[in-house]
Amino acid sequence: MVYLQITLKVAEAKRATAAGVYxxxxxxxxxxxxxxxxxxxxxxxEDVQVMHGFDTQAHAQAYLQSKLFTxxxxxxxxxxxxxxxxxxxxxxx
Numbered sequence: 508m509v510y511l512q513i514t515l516k517v518a519e520a521k522r523a524t525a526a527g528v529y530x531x532x533x534x535x536x537x538x539x540x541x542x543x544x545x546x547x548x549x550x551x552x553e554d555v556q557v558m559h560g561f562d563t564q565a566h567a568q569a570y571l572q573s574k575l576f577t578x579x580x581x582x583x584x585x586x587x588x589x590x591x592x593x594x595x596x597x598x599x600x
Contacts, residue, residue, distance in 0.1 A: 517555050517589065526555075536575065542561045543570070567596050
């Protein structure tokens with residue numbers, strides 16, 4: 508299992524809108540992205556994280572280049588962000 512973690516700095520007042528973007532694209536992510544296994548939204552006081560589960564690191568990397576991510580997700584979230592997203596990929600040991 509591989510996890511793609513994207514940490515987003517979103518002001519509290521904009522978090523409901525950001526959660527709407529997450530909900531809008533969760534289904535298409537799970538249905539159309541190769542190797543996609545899960546997607547979870549984690550909300551903390553300081554930020555919001557989206558954890559994506561994949562079967563391989565190659566599929567996680569490919570998602571970051573996909574139209575769904577670059578045009579749809581990034582396009583929907585960009586106006587809501589206070590800083591550039593932090594992207595990390597983890598391999599389960």
